[in-house]
Amino acid sequence: MKKYWKIITNEFQRHLAYRANIVSYSFGHLFEIISQIVIWTVIFQGTSMIKGYTYPEMMTYVIIGWFILFATSNYGFEERIAKDIHQGTLSNMIVKPMSYVRYIIAVSMGRVVIALITVAVIETVLIFLLRNKIIINLDPATLLLMLFMLLVAFFIKLLFSILIGLIAFWIIEISGTYFSLNIFSKFMSGAYFPMNLLPAVFVNISLFFPFIYTFFIPLQLYLKKITLIEGLRGLGVELLWLFLLYLLIKLVWHFGLKKYEAAGV
């Protein structure tokens, strides 16, 4: 465990060198949230409710959703894993007394710290500026459950990224695959707009994928549109997906290593 902690702290320190870049990225994403705030504000000028959402609820969905999206992101580990496989640097890792997948998880945890701090600061400012337009839910049980859901969501997204990265054992380029899967998962999670604005069939389909539990369900809990019990059920499904993804990674890693040619070493 000590060695993984060292990897986390090393990665954190390494990323301190790129802090300006990370802060710029986070600020860049603000444009998307500005667009969404403005668009929904304009739309709600002509109506008081859209598919069960009031204006404060929609603003909360956008503002808190922005935080959830970036707090659970892992910033492109698919490419890194693919690179390790294609350039043969994976060979250095598999001879070391540690699991490659756990190493990637540790690196990811070290990497997100600065981004998380930046996003948290921006989010606090946003909440303060828009405090009259959004719903502030300070119920401890809800917040605690949300925290667990987001923590699991982070690992679900990370394991999903690792799984896509491991496809590189079989194909040369994976960037197109992860680009399209990322867009698909972002939509299915409800990050573009609330899923229930669409016909019910979209929500029903999305319940078969893990993504909706990483964004939409925690937000519904925050907005009190689902009960704590339903939230707990959501957390249960998340944990089930986490376990399934972990098993899948183990399987893919097992067969992938047999295919690995250590090219480029």
Next chain:
Amino acid sequence: MKKYLIIWKTLTGLATSSYLTNRVDSISYFMGKLIRLSFFLLMIIVIFNKTSDLVGYGKYEVIFFFSTFNLMDVLAQAFFRGIYFFGNDIKNGNFDFILTKPINALFYSLSRLTDILDFIFLAPIIGLLIYSISKINISFTFINYASYFTMIVFGLLIIMALHIITAAINIIAIESEAAIWLYRDSMTIGRFPPEIFPGLIQIIFTVAMPIIIIVSFPAKAFLGILSLRAALFAILYSVLFFALSLLIWKKSLKHYSSASS
């Protein structure tokens, strides 16, 4: 000029071979872009299920704005994709090799990768443009089309200038790949008609970060709601902005430290 056309054709040929080699990945990319386009279209349709107009624009006019945004974004990606590799070239010192080539370093850096997929992606976007135009209840004349294309050309000039400035920032600051992504993120402001934004934001995104000139001006010119004064301002602005970007590029070259080489 002929030399550069041959170089561009060669680079484009190489890019095509690369995309054809990784066919599965290329198809995935294309599908991803198509899915994203569809989702945003779906969002516009959802919005118009709840409202009959958005700041005075009808559904198909908003789709036209959205299609023009995609057109400009895709054209920029298709022609200037090379700039996304520039940060790495600076970090690794590979820019040295580009500087020693008997070719304009800026031209090479901008156009070293032609995004063929984006060229192909122009097809659904143009289809969407034609569809939205056919649904807008106005009879368009040659003037509408001519002013649309003129504004697109000057919009592309600004886009090129923005890419040059991000490259210059890369040279000066070395660790600043975020500059190009800041431009990409700010482009999202152009997805919808500019009137949805408050006056101050409109001014900022017209003058300081001219996304509105790039995306909204062509669409407005086509719809016949762009004043002559605004059009002339856009033309003058884009020429001056482009000249300024070249000046910044030349200045930045003096700061090139050949790091890591």
